[in-house]
Amino acid sequence: MDLKLILMSILLGLFCYCNAQKEGNECTDANARYCGKCIQAGAKCGWCKDPDFLKQGETVSSRCDEVQSLVKRGCVEAMIENPKGDKKVLKNKAVTNRKKGAEKLKPEDITQIQPQKLSLTLRSGQPQSFELKFKRAEDYPIDLYYLMDLSYSMKDDLENVKNLGTSLMLEMSKITSDFRIGFGSFVEKTVMPYISTTPAKLLNPCTGDQNCTSPFSYKNVLKLTNDGKRFNTLVGQQHISGNLDSPEGGFDAIMQVAVCGDHIGWRNVTRLLVFSTDAGFHFAGDGKLGGIVLPNDGKCHLENNVYTMSHYYDYPSIAHLVQKLSDNNIQTIFAVTEEFQPVYQELKNLIPKSAVGTLSANSSNVINLIIDAYNSLSSEVILENSKLPEGVTIAYTSRCKNGVVSKGENGRKCSNISIGDEVTFNISVTSKGCPKQGKPETIKIKPLGFTEEVEITLNFICECECHNDAIKNSELCHFGNGTYECGACKCNDGRVGRQCECSSNDVATEDMDRTCRKDNGTDICSNNGECVCGTCECKKRDNPEERYSGQYCECDNFNCDRSGNKLCGGHGSCECRVCVCDPMWTGSACDCSLDNSTCMASNKQMCNGRGKCECGTCKCDDPKFQGPTCETCPTCPGVCAEHKECVQCRAFGTGEKKDKCKEECDDFTLIKVRDRDKLPQPNDASYPVMHCKERDANDCWFYYTFAVNNDTKKEVHVVETLDCPSGPDIIPIVAGVVAGIVLIGLALLLIWKLLMIIHDRREFAKFEKEKMNAKWDTQENPIYKSPINQFQNPNYGRKATAL
Numbered sequence: 001m002d003l004k005l006i007l008m009s010i011l012l013g014l015f016c017y018c019n020a021q022k023e024g025n026e027c028t029d030a031n032a033r034y035c036g037k038c039i040q041a042g043a044k045c046g047w048c049k050d051p052d053f054l055k056q057g058e059t060v061s062s063r064c065d066e067v068q069s070l071v072k073r074g075c076v077e078a079m080i081e082n083p084k085g086d087k088k089v090l091k092n093k094a095v096t097n098r099k100k101g102a103e104k105l106k107p108e109d110i111t112q113i114q115p116q117k118l119s120l121t122l123r124s125g126q127p128q129s130f131e132l133k134f135k136r137a138e139d140y141p142i143d144l145y146y147l148m149d150l151s152y153s154m155k156d157d158l159e160n161v162k163n164l165g166t167s168l169m170l171e172m173s174k175i176t177s178d179f180r181i182g183f184g185s186f187v188e189k190t191v192m193p194y195i196s197t198t199p200a201k202l203l204n205p206c207t208g209d210q211n212c213t214s215p216f217s218y219k220n221v222l223k224l225t226n227d228g229k230r231f232n233t234l235v236g237q238q239h240i241s242g243n244l245d246s247p248e249g250g251f252d253a254i255m256q257v258a259v260c261g262d263h264i265g266w267r268n269v270t271r272l273l274v275f276s277t278d279a280g281f282h283f284a285g286d287g288k289l290g291g292i293v294l295p296n297d298g299k300c301h302l303e304n305n306v307y308t309m310s311h312y313y314d315y316p317s318i319a320h321l322v323q324k325l326s327d328n329n330i331q332t333i334f335a336v337t338e339e340f341q342p343v344y345q346e347l348k349n350l351i352p353k354s355a356v357g358t359l360s361a362n363s364s365n366v367i368n369l370i371i372d373a374y375n376s377l378s379s380e381v382i383l384e385n386s387k388l389p390e391g392v393t394i395a396y397t398s399r400c401k402n403g404v405v406s407k408g409e410n411g412r413k414c415s416n417i418s419i420g421d422e423v424t425f426n427i428s429v430t431s432k433g434c435p436k437q438g439k440p441e442t443i444k445i446k447p448l449g450f451t452e453e454v455e456i457t458l459n460f461i462c463e464c465e466c467h468n469d470a471i472k473n474s475e476l477c478h479f480g481n482g483t484y485e486c487g488a489c490k491c492n493d494g495r496v497g498r499q500c501e502c503s504s505n506d507v508a509t510e511d512m513d514r515t516c517r518k519d520n521g522t523d524i525c526s527n528n529g530e531c532v533c534g535t536c537e538c539k540k541r542d543n544p545e546e547r548y549s550g551q552y553c554e555c556d557n558f559n560c561d562r563s564g565n566k567l568c569g570g571h572g573s574c575e576c577r578v579c580v581c582d583p584m585w586t587g588s589a590c591d592c593s594l595d596n597s598t599c600m601a602s603n604k605q606m607c608n609g610r611g612k613c614e615c616g617t618c619k620c621d622d623p624k625f626q627g628p629t630c631e632t633c634p635t636c637p638g639v640c641a642e643h644k645e646c647v648q649c650r651a652f653g654t655g656e657k658k659d660k661c662k663e664e665c666d667d668f669t670l671i672k673v674r675d676r677d678k679l680p681q682p683n684d685a686s687y688p689v690m691h692c693k694e695r696d697a698n699d700c701w702f703y704y705t706f707a708v709n710n711d712t713k714k715e716v717h718v719v720e721t722l723d724c725p726s727g728p729d730i731i732p733i734v735a736g737v738v739a740g741i742v743l744i745g746l747a748l749l750l751i752w753k754l755l756m757i758i759h760d761r762r763e764f765a766k767f768e769k770e771k772m773n774a775k776w777d778t779q780e781n782p783i784y785k786s787p788i789n790q791f792q793n794p795n796y797g798r799k800a801t802a803l
Contacts, residue, residue, distance in 0.1 A: 165231025
């Protein structure tokens with residue numbers, strides 16, 4: 001398992017390395033031989049114009065590299081051409097804070113988007129960003145054009161639309177005080193097989209007693225007006241017509257409404273087109289059924305407000321309609337019956353800023369449908385931009401209501417915007433390379449369905465500033481064979497070499513090749529370059545940090561000694577395959593430090609007085625002392641007690657240092673083992689191992705070993721379980737205590753009983769003895785006393801008186 005992991009790690013490392021090599025350095029990969037091409041390679045690229053910058057053997061293109069790399073190679077920043085892009089806001093009128101009922105403004109005086117005009121100076125690969133602000137203005141003017149299908153199936157719908165003008169004007173007055181409405185109708189192309197071309201059917205295409213008007217493609221009945229009654233009057237004069245097939249020619253009508261702005265009367269305000277039908281639609285290619293093969297030209301062909309070229313041009317395609325509707329800022333509302341909802345839902349997905357509403361059988365709900373669709377359309381803002389110049393890209397980031405941030409395609413739009421809400425978009429413009437002409441370009445960004453837009457002038461940085469100081473036919477370029485520009489010669493056609501000293505026809509001569517061979521050898525430029533004009537130009541490596549140099553390309557900066565898998569130990573630079581060490585470092589791989597401070601022990605003695613300092617590392621004299629300063633003695637007394645608390649806190653999370661274990665006990669590697677037999681033994685390792693046995697506060701023993709390995713790192717192996725003494729058996733103890741108490745009680749009772757028996761017997765014996773010794777008559781009670789007392793009165797002659 002370990003071998004598999006090692007192999008996987010090696011393969012992963014090689015994969016990452018190969019990818020890194022594949023990505024390379026866009027600056028050096030460009031092989032730029034002049035400054036202008038260099039700065040177009042990428043945003044990080046710079047050109048060193050210092051005339052003495054190049055080393056022997058390096059090509060002119062070596063002047064082009066990442067700025068940090070150029071500085072590292074010795075080019076001062078003041079000599080590096082690294083132009084930056086810029087932005088300037090040319091028109092920044094604040095968005096309008098208009099309230100309904102306030103002073104009426106002209107549509108051109110209302111601002112919903114900010115800024116309106118700016119200039120960006122683009123450097124290849126360096127994006128320029130700006131913030132675009134959008135705010136829905138209250139009481140914004142609206143133009144609404146009602147385009148209705150007048151085929152026979154819409155007969156009952158026409159009756160309800162005849163009163164639409166005044167009713168819709170009343171409802172829309174709740175949204176805006178500046179509302180205009182217009183009306184147009186359509187049926188079908190006036191050729192077979194869409195209609196019948198018999199004379200009678202051309203006059204009245206309906207059957208039976210129905211009186212219908214002649215078929216037509218599209219008719220502009222009423223130009224946009226604010227007179228709702230006139231709308232009702234003119235619509236009331238309309239009559240139904242008829243055709244043969246089910247799909248209608250509505251696309252022809254939509255195209256004419258979009259492009260015939262003067263006839264319709266569109267203003268630069270919110271433009272709504274309501275398309276009302278109960279059928280499907282013809283689109284590009286269907287005209288071939290009637291022998292019409294010319295594609296729709298997308299131009300206005302209204303004469304006397306009637307489309308006259310329906311028999312000449314095919315139906316427009318959906319993409320063509322999308323383009324024209326977008327160019328003219330028209331938002332479309334499809335009011336269709338439930339039967340054709342799925343068809344127009346799919347069409348809606350292809351036409352930005354469009355909505356679909358379900359029309360009742362007789363169009364009685366058309367006003368509510370229009371109001372709902374308008375609220376849906378106006379609550380969403382979607383940004384679009386005009387065609388971008390070659391190599392230019394735009395990225396959008398939206399910051400909508402409630403702090404919602406979106407990127408990518410979703411960064412173009414914000415939804416659920418109410419009147420007065422303000423949202424912002426961060427727009428980033430990036431150029432890759434420079435357009436062929438290099439001239440300024442203009443692009444425009446606008447919200448779909450709105451006439452306002454942001455005009456952006458793009459200026460491209462195609463040359464360096466030092467290009468303006470170029471000297472044509474300079475003497476520095478071999479008697480005027482090139483232009484001295486930005487510290488290097490830009491050779492004329494047919495000339496090559498660093499100073500344009502050779503003709504391109506003489507480059508591969510044997511005499512010139514001889515000067516590119518070291519010590520008259522056979523290898524040209526040491527097989528590391530090409531001989532150009534008698535001078536070696538060293539080839540480039542896949543890794544841009546690695547370079548060949550020297551008169552014969554015999555030097556490089558990557559074939560030096562390594563230490564710790566680092567070139568020159570990471571403490572020097574590789575010059576012509578020899579390490580040039582940094583100060584305080586020496587050795588062939590710069591891996592020997594001359595700094596002795598790392599050998600200073602805590603007692604301020606070099607290597608603790610027990611060794612010598614060599615290359616910043618102590619070499620201890622006594623093998624039992626180890627560590628970077630010969631202060632560690634794994635087998636010395638006191639090692640176990642010294643590391644007890646740290647081992648205890650790291651292995652078991654207990655002890656006095658458990659709260660500060662990470663801070664004070666991270667100087668060794670802890671390895672847990674299952675039992676004591678798994679601990680390292682002194683004979684198993686090539687370094688001393690100390691076995692320790694310590695006891696914690698709970699009288700539990702833990703066992704571990706302490707050692708300093710060959711890499712001077714401390715290692716502690718610890719048995720993962722504590723050896724705690726077994727606790728007392730509670731049940732026998734409790735039972736013994738209870739039994740002892742009972743037995744003692746019984747013994748006390750027996751002793752008391754025995755004493756009482758002895759006492760009673762002694763008393764009885766005493767009684768018997770006193771009985772035997774009694775002197776009175778057994779017939780007299782010895783304790784009886786007579787109740788009669790005799791007294792003699794001396795006055796009566798001493799006669800006795802009984803009392």
